[in-house]
Amino acid sequence: MSKIIAITNQKGGVGKTSTAINLSASIAALEKKVLIVDIDPQSNSSSGLGIIAEKDTIYEAMVGITPPENCVVNSYLPFLDVLPANINLVGAEVEFVDVQAREFKLKNAIEPLKDKYEYIFVDCPPSLGLLTLNALTASDSVIIPVQCEYFALEGLGQLLNTINQVKKNLNPDLMIEGVLLTMFDTRLRLSHQVVEEVKKYFGDKVFKSIIHRNVRISEAPSHSKPVLLYDALSKGALDYMALAEEIIKNNS
Amino acid sequence: MSKIIAITNQKGGVGKTSTAINLSASIAALEKKVLIVDIDPQSNSSSGLGIIAEKDTIYEAMVGITPPENCVVNSYLPFLDVLPANINLVGAEVEFVDVQAREFKLKNAIEPLKDKYEYIFVDCPPSLGLLTLNALTASDSVIIPVQCEYFALEGLGQLLNTINQVKKNLNPDLMIEGVLLTMFDTRLRLSHQVVEEVKKYFGDKVFKSIIHRNVRISEAPSHSKPVLLYDALSKGALDYMALAEEIIKNNS
Ligand SMILES: Nc1ncnc2c1ncn2[C@@H]1O[C@H](COP(=O)(O)OP(=O)(O)OP(=O)(O)O)[C@@H](O)[C@H]1O
Ligand SMILES: Nc1ncnc2c1ncn2[C@@H]1O[C@H](COP(=O)(O)OP(=O)(O)OP(=O)(O)O)[C@@H](O)[C@H]1O
Numbered sequence: 044m045s046k047i048i049a050i051t052n053q054k055g056g057v058g059k060t061s062t063a064i065n066l067s068a069s070i071a072a073l074e075k076k077v078l079i080v081d082i083d084p085q086s087n088s089s090s091g092l093g094i095i096a097e098k099d100t101i102y103e104a105m106v107g108i109t110p111p112e113n114c115v116v117n118s119y120l121p122f123l124d125v126l127p128a129n130i131n132l133v134g135a136e137v138e139f140v141d142v143q144a145r146e147f148k149l150k151n152a153i154e155p156l157k158d159k160y161e162y163i164f165v166d167c168p169p170s171l172g173l174l175t176l177n178a179l180t181a182s183d184s185v186i187i188p189v190q191c192e193y194f195a196l197e198g199l200g201q202l203l204n205t206i207n208q209v210k211k212n213l214n215p216d217l218m219i220e221g222v223l224l225t226m227f228d229t230r231l232r233l234s235h236q237v238v239e240e241v242k243k244y245f246g247d248k249v250f251k252s253i254i255h256r257n258v259r260i261s262e263a264p265s266h267s268k269p270v271l272l273y274d275a276l277s278k279g280a281l282d283y284m285a286l287a288e289e290i291i292k293n294n295s
Numbered sequence: 296m297s298k299i300i301a302i303t304n305q306k307g308g309v310g311k312t313s314t315a316i317n318l319s320a321s322i323a324a325l326e327k328k329v330l331i332v333d334i335d336p337q338s339n340s341s342s343g344l345g346i347i348a349e350k351d352t353i354y355e356a357m358v359g360i361t362p363p364e365n366c367v368v369n370s371y372l373p374f375l376d377v378l379p380a381n382i383n384l385v386g387a388e389v390e391f392v393d394v395q396a397r398e399f400k401l402k403n404a405i406e407p408l409k410d411k412y413e414y415i416f417v418d419c420p421p422s423l424g425l426l427t428l429n430a431l432t433a434s435d436s437v438i439i440p441v442q443c444e445y446f447a448l449e450g451l452g453q454l455l456n457t458i459n460q461v462k463k464n465l466n467p468d469l470m471i472e473g474v475l476l477t478m479f480d481t482r483l484r485l486s487h488q489v490v491e492e493v494k495k496y497f498g499d500k501v502f503k504s505i506i507h508r509n510v511r512i513s514e515a516p517s518h519s520k521p522v523l524l525y526d527a528l529s530k531g532a533l534d535y536m537a538l539a540e541e542i543i544k545n546n547s
């Protein structure tokens with residue numbers, strides 16, 4: 044049986060994709076089978092692992108053109124697969140508006156894959172539109188990456204509202220897996236202030252593991268690798284491995 | 296007569312809002328009248344200048360509930376006004392889908408304001424949906440902020456496609472004002488690599504002014520100030536002033 048976790052925050056550039064790739068790779072390194080589902084039309088999770096999908100993407104799986112298992116691609120990491128996205132997904136939000144059960148398209152697409160993986164992570168676009176609603180409806184829980192910056196605090200209220208709406212109307216079991224502080228820079232006063240605010244606001248929902256700002260994390264995608272394979276001893280790799288262990292511990 | 300410039304890139308967190316606020320403030324400091332139009336439901340341009348609008352926002356102006364001039368708010372900076380956004384805007388993308396001339400809503404809302412400002416900057420959300428299409432349709436030109444990071448290079452092709460589509464079908468006069476390199480860190484090899492790539496791809500469309508990574512830029516919004524008023528001698532303030540001068544020179 045698998046745990047499906049959406050990684051979402053409508054604020055842009057907070058580390059959703061970096062978390063999807065590096066958390067998944069760390070859990071796969073601990074020999075648990077993991078699937079990344081990319082539902083961002085930017086498809087950074089796919090390309091960040093060197094996967095460029097021409098056809099048979101999450102779009103075709105959600106629309107019903109291709110069975111989901113035919114869209115799954117192996118990464119070069121054992122235990123880690125990807126259900127990629129590409130630019131076709133851009134039209135989905137408008138296309139699905141008048142379709143029945145439009146919020147359940149992703150849940151139905153993932154259903155046949157659930158038994159093959161212990162963890163399924165869904166990388167979301169920077170918005171609270173229909174694609175993100177699909178991810179929240181399909182998931183057991185949500186990881187909320189929060190960049191240690193001022194603007195990152197602003198949208199959290201709206202994100203919590205949306206999660207509560209989905210819990211009330213579409214997915215009653217939806218929980219918060221945790222709030223993840225990202226791009227923490229120990230030298231900056233602002234970073235420490237944001238951490239304090241987030242801990243005040245979310246209490247024990249904040250992961251103990253904090254992801255520090257680390258250039259190896261932002262270099263790794265240009266080599267189509269998770270940071271664990273790009274520089275295993277870097278702060279970035281160690282931070283994401285600590286997060287993986289914390290999540291596995293919380294779920295056992 | 297005013298020049299209307301959209302600030303857009305669907306990649307999240309690349310510095311769209313920071314550019315909208317700080318470029319506008321720098322031009323206003325040079326005593327030219329400037330308006331910021333915030334069409335991002337996150338409304339970071341509005342709140343980053345301490346403006347929280349309950350009603351009479353860009354949403355009411357686009358829908359026709361309130362005349363646009365009644366939605367404009369003075370910032371505490373002479374020569375700088377804001378047409379704010381708030382969360383009501385989230386519904387606009389779906390609401391406008393079936394409406395006639397849906398891409399021209401913003402253009403029509405800004406029309407009566409054009410004669411009062413020399414520059415109007417439109418801060419866009421991290422997507423290429425209907426709100427951004429409205430901005431591209433209403434604008435004379437586009438500033439494309441590009442963060443000096445690997446993922447920032449990926450979406451540029453799609454953004455250019457969208458700009459060309461709008462130019463062909465909705466706004467034949469749309470031009471690229473320039474590509475702006477943001478969060479450049481002189482110590483990082485990755486930063487230099489991205490700058491090289493962007494210059495190869497865009498040639499002389501790249502602004503000579505580069506915005507360096509500077510913590511004062513990310514601290515300023517928590518004080519509801521542009522960086523020019525928060526720390527006038529910081530690298531961030533000097534970089535944005537240099538950009539303001541470059542844009543004014545290009546347009547005279
Ligand atoms: N801990 C970190 N240290 C340094 N750089 C980081 C870190 N996490 C992410 N980055 C870099 O910051 C940028 C934004 O991160 P990322 O793309 O993962 O965010 P996102 O939330 O997925 O963005 P979007 O909203 O566009 O989907 C990327 O260039 C990434 O490489
Ligand atoms: N040159 C810079 N140096 C340091 N920090 C910066 C710089 N420019 C922007 N930032 C910070 O980086 C974060 C992202 O910038 P900003 O919010 O302006 O991007 P955006 O493109 O508007 O994001 P979104 O896609 O969510 O609208 C913010 O916290 C901002 O304060």
Ligand SMILES: [Mg+2]
Binds near residue numbers: 061087167
């Ligand atoms: Mg992403």
Ligand SMILES: [Mg+2]
Binds near residue numbers: 419
């Ligand atoms: Mg913004």
